Amino acid sequence: MTSEIKRGVSLYSYQNETFQGKMTLEDCIRTSAELGAKGIEIIGEQTFWGWPECGVAQADVDTWHRLIKQYDCTPVSHDFMLDYKRYKGREMPFDEQVASVKNDVDFGARLGMKYIRALVSIAPEVLVAAAPYAEEKGIKILIEVHAPLHFDHPWIIRHAEAFEKSGSDALGFLPDMGMFLFAFPPVWKEKFLRIGVPKNIADYVEKAYEDRVLSEYVILNVQQMGGTGPAIAMAETLRHNAAFEPRRMLDYMHRIHNVHGKFYQMNEDYVEPSIPYDEIVKVLKQGGFNGYICSEYEGNRWIEDAEEPDSVEQVRRQQVMLARLLGETEVPTIQTSPTASAMAEAAA
Structure with a gap:
C-alpha cells in the first residue's frame, strides 16, 4: 500500500557538485524530479547568490518558478540562517531578529514555499513574534530538531510550550533524522582511520x-589509551550524536510538517547503515505524516579527502530506499546525466 508521505530532496545534498560548477540549478531540480522526488527544499544562500545580504533579483526568482513548473515539482522549504550571535560583531537585538525572520518569510513566499526552516538556536520568543506575519503570508516556520537536541530536550520542550501557548498554526517542527543515529557511521570511522586514529x-x-x-567516559578512555588529536575528535563525536527514539515524534506530529532525510552513506543494497529508516518511516506512517521526506546527504564531507563524492548516486540510492519503504512500485532512476548542462556549457 502506497503511503501519503511524499519524497523530496534538499538541494543541499548536491553542494559539492553545485560549488564545483558541475550541476546548475536546473540540473539539481531535473535530477530530483527524475527520481520522483518532486519536493524541492533549498538553503537560500546556496541556491540564490547574494541572499540575504544583497537580495535576489526577480529574474532569478522567475527562473526558479519556470524550472519548478517545467519539471512538475513543488517548492517545499527555504532553510534560513539567523546567526544572531555573530551579527556584525554583536548580538542581534530582539526586534532585529524578528525582522530578519520576517525577511525570510517574504523570501519563502516569493519562491512559493510552504515552510521556512529555522535553526534550532533561535529563541522561541522570536519565532512566536514572527508567527502572525507568517500566517499572513501562508508560511509555516519550522524549527529544526537536530542532534544533539531531541524531542525530550528542555530547549525543544520550551519551544513546544511556547508554540502551544501562542495558539498559532504557523509554528512547528522539522525533525532531522540524524538524531536517530543508531550506529557509528562507517564513513566516519574510515575518515578517522585515514587521518591517523589507531585502529x-x-x-x-x-x-x-x-x-x-x-x-x-569514552573521551577519558581514549585519552588513557594514548589517543591524541584525531582520536580525541573521534571520541568527541559521541557528545553531539545519539540514538534517540523515533517514536517520540508521535507526540509532536500535529506540528511536524517536513522531515530532513539526513544520511551519511547509502550502500549498494540501498541501506543506510547508521540510521534505521525502516523504523522511522513506520513511525511517520503511524503518526499520519503526509509531508515530504527530503533527502539530505552529508556524507560528502567524510569522503572528499579520499574520493570524489557522487552526491547524485547517493541521493538516488536513498530515494530507492524511501520509495520501497513507502510502498511505491516503480524504482527511481535517472534518465539524464546530471552534469549534462555543465558539460554542454564547457564544450560551447
Missing part, C-alpha cells in the same frame, strides 16, 4: 557508541 581506538569508539557508553 584499536577507532574500534573501541565504534563499539562504545554501539553500547551507548557515556561520551565523557
Whole structure:
C-alpha cells in the first residue's frame, strides 16, 4: 500500500557538485524530479547568490518558478540562517531578529514555499513574534530538531510550550533524522582511520557508541589509551550524536510538517547503515505524516579527502530506499546525466 508521505530532496545534498560548477540549478531540480522526488527544499544562500545580504533579483526568482513548473515539482522549504550571535560583531537585538525572520518569510513566499526552516538556536520568543506575519503570508516556520537536541530536550520542550501557548498554526517542527543515529557511521570511522586514529581506538569508539557508553567516559578512555588529536575528535563525536527514539515524534506530529532525510552513506543494497529508516518511516506512517521526506546527504564531507563524492548516486540510492519503504512500485532512476548542462556549457 502506497503511503501519503511524499519524497523530496534538499538541494543541499548536491553542494559539492553545485560549488564545483558541475550541476546548475536546473540540473539539481531535473535530477530530483527524475527520481520522483518532486519536493524541492533549498538553503537560500546556496541556491540564490547574494541572499540575504544583497537580495535576489526577480529574474532569478522567475527562473526558479519556470524550472519548478517545467519539471512538475513543488517548492517545499527555504532553510534560513539567523546567526544572531555573530551579527556584525554583536548580538542581534530582539526586534532585529524578528525582522530578519520576517525577511525570510517574504523570501519563502516569493519562491512559493510552504515552510521556512529555522535553526534550532533561535529563541522561541522570536519565532512566536514572527508567527502572525507568517500566517499572513501562508508560511509555516519550522524549527529544526537536530542532534544533539531531541524531542525530550528542555530547549525543544520550551519551544513546544511556547508554540502551544501562542495558539498559532504557523509554528512547528522539522525533525532531522540524524538524531536517530543508531550506529557509528562507517564513513566516519574510515575518515578517522585515514587521518591517523589507531585502529584499536577507532574500534573501541565504534563499539562504545554501539553500547551507548557515556561520551565523557569514552573521551577519558581514549585519552588513557594514548589517543591524541584525531582520536580525541573521534571520541568527541559521541557528545553531539545519539540514538534517540523515533517514536517520540508521535507526540509532536500535529506540528511536524517536513522531515530532513539526513544520511551519511547509502550502500549498494540501498541501506543506510547508521540510521534505521525502516523504523522511522513506520513511525511517520503511524503518526499520519503526509509531508515530504527530503533527502539530505552529508556524507560528502567524510569522503572528499579520499574520493570524489557522487552526491547524485547517493541521493538516488536513498530515494530507492524511501520509495520501497513507502510502498511505491516503480524504482527511481535517472534518465539524464546530471552534469549534462555543465558539460554542454564547457564544450560551447
